[in-house]
Amino acid sequence: MENKKSVSMFMARDIAVIGLMIALKVVLTRFLAVETQFVRVGFSFIPTILLAIMYGPWVGAFSGALADVAGFF
Structure with a gap:
């Protein structure tokens, strides 16, 4: 058996x-x-834009949407 460790996507x-x-x-x-x-x-x-460059377009889109929701309140 191999000892597999779970690898998280983000640190x-x-x-x-x-x-x-x-x-x-x-x-x-x-x-x-x-x-x-x-x-x-x-x-x-x-x-x-900086997040999309550093972590990819999905993270950029998610962070933009989350910031818009957070900024609404």
Whole structure:
């Protein structure tokens, strides 16, 4: 018999980074946006793009959706 260990998909550090990026996206959405009379330019997409680059598109999409839900409340 082989001694098989379960391998988790994400390490604790990865989950912490994802959580921090979600929090950063919520903060950027709420407080850091340039508003003019006609348009609002925000920078909240940056954490989502960084997560998608670092961990893949599914993590980026999941974190973006979770940040939108968390920012709603």
